[in-house]
Amino acid sequence: MRKLxxxxxxxxxxxxxxxxxxxxxxxxxxxxxxxxxxVVCPAFTALSQVYEEVKDSNVKxxxxxxxxxxxxxxxxxxxxxxxxxxxxxxxxGHSERRQYFGEDDEIxxxxxxxxxxxxxxxxxxxxxxxxxxxxxxxxDIIESQLKKSLKNMDKNDMKKIIIAYEPIWAIGTGxxxxxxxxxxxxxxxxxxIKKSYGDEIASELRILYGGSVKPDNVKTLMExxxxxxxxxxxxxxxxxxxxxxxxF
Ligand code: PGA
Numbered sequence: 098m099r100k101l102x103x104x105x106x107x108x109x110x111x112x113x114x115x116x117x118x119x120x121x122x123x124x125x126x127x128x129x130x131x132x133x134x135x136v137v138c139p140a141f142t143a144l145s146q147v148y149e150e151v152k153d154s155n156v157k158x159x160x161x162x163x164x165x166x167x168x169x170x171x172x173x174x175x176x177x178x179x180x181x182x183x184x185x186x187x188x189x190g191h192s193e194r195r196q197y198f199g200e201d202d203e204i205x206x207x208x209x210x211x212x213x214x215x216x217x218x219x220x221x222x223x224x225x226x227x228x229x230x231x232x233x234x235x236x237d238i239i240e241s242q243l244k245k246s247l248k249n250m251d252k253n254d255m256k257k258i259i260i261a262y263e264p265i266w267a268i269g270t271g272x273x274x275x276x277x278x279x280x281x282x283x284x285x286x287x288x289x290i291k292k293s294y295g296d297e298i299a300s301e302l303r304i305l306y307g308g309s310v311k312p313d314n315v316k317t318l319m320e321x322x323x324x325x326x327x328x329x330x331x332x333x334x335x336x337x338x339x340x341x342x343x344x345f
Contacts (some may be wrong), residue, residue, distance in 0.1 A: 101319065102259060102303050102326035103343045104136040104208055104220060106161060106188060107335025116143035122336035126345055129230030130153070133326070136186050137333070140210050143177050147198045148183035159220065162194055165207035176217035187212050188328070189247055191222045192265045202245030209246060213254050220259045220328065221246055222307070223286075227266035234325040236285055243289050255294050260286055260304045261328040267308025269330060276317045276324070284321035312341030319345065 116139045127135055136172075139147045148158050160183075164174035189212065190205035200229065205221070212219045223242040227233045228298040239262075247317060250258070262282050267274050282303045291299035306318055307328035319325050332338040 099165045099301065099303050099325045100307060101133040103133055104138060104159060104188075104305070104326070104328050105237060105339050106138045106191070106307075106330050107140065107326055107334060108161065108193070108330060109140060109231065110334055111143065113138065113143045113146050116140070117146050119334070119336055120147045120156070121151040121338060124151055124156050124331065125320075126336060126340040127310070128154065129154060130261050130343055138186070138188055140172070144180070144183045148261050157185045158183050159188060160184045160217075161191065162219075163212065165188050165204065166199060166213045167211075176210055177217055180217060181215055184220060185236075186220055186259075187217045188220045188222065188261075189244075192224055192263060192268060194242070196265075202242055205246045205281060206248050209254075209258065211271070213257060218257045218259065220305070222261045222263050222328070223265075224263040224265050224268075224308075230264065230266065237280065239282060239285060240289050244325060247293075252294055252298050255290070258302070259326075260290075260302065261307050262304060263307035263328060271307070271309050273309040273314050274306070276321050279318060280321040280323055283321070287323055312345065314337055315342045315345045 116306045136157045136159045138161050160180045163180055164312055167174050167178055187329045189208045194200040209219045224238055225238045229238050263272050286304050287299050292300055303325040303327040306324050310327040310329045311332050
């Protein structure tokens with residue numbers, strides 16, 4: 098049985114004070130949640146204080162990105178060694194990183210490897226553009242992103258990785274994939290993983306859906322067999338809507 102996993106990606110929003118206040122409100126609202134893993138991913142600047150706020154609660158902390166280097170002369174970068182102080186998870190290969198900051202599957206692969214080396218659990222994001230979907234390329238794109246980003250991962254690595262399927266056309270647009278559209282891709286992802294890593298790894302793998310998840314659409318998505326949670330952007334910035342999503 099796969100435990101549902103709900104993560105909030107706060108993106109480039111909220112200063113330290115606002116982040117701590119949201120974290121406070123969430124731990125209070127979500128204190129009785131046992132049946133789901135709940136993770137918040139604040140900006141780097143707020144990680145330390147959000148961690149202090151939630152560390153004795155059932156809410157865990159993740160980062161939104163990281164360097165593929167351990168340390169050194171890489172101005173402006175944050176390494177997995179630094180994140181380990183506060184984070185259990187790290188989002189990698191988010192489409193906004195791919196789109197605006199030139200991250201490709203090769204870079205994402207290096208980051209996934211580095212995260213695992215430092216004991217961080219990657220939330221690996223993949224997803225197609227609208228153009229690719231309209232051109233019937235969704236499955237090819239998904240398969241290629243999976244193969245390249247997971248290059249050289251073994252079964253043990255796969256046990257620690259979470260995949261987030263985020264169709265780019267559904268991110269921040271208010272256009273959610275239908276539960277059927279999402280489920281179809283989730284089933285495909287599990288099939289691709291099964292081919293390379295076997296049935297056991299594939300059936301344990303948690304595959305999240307991301308893209309305009311809201312309190313009023315989360316339930317029908319989560320009812321699908323192969324949708325094991327959500328990666329939430331906009332609706333995770335408000336305590337009431339994020340706790341509504343967790344507690345659907
Ligand atoms: P959204 O973002 O919920 O605002 O669409 C999802 C994401 O980018 O992870």
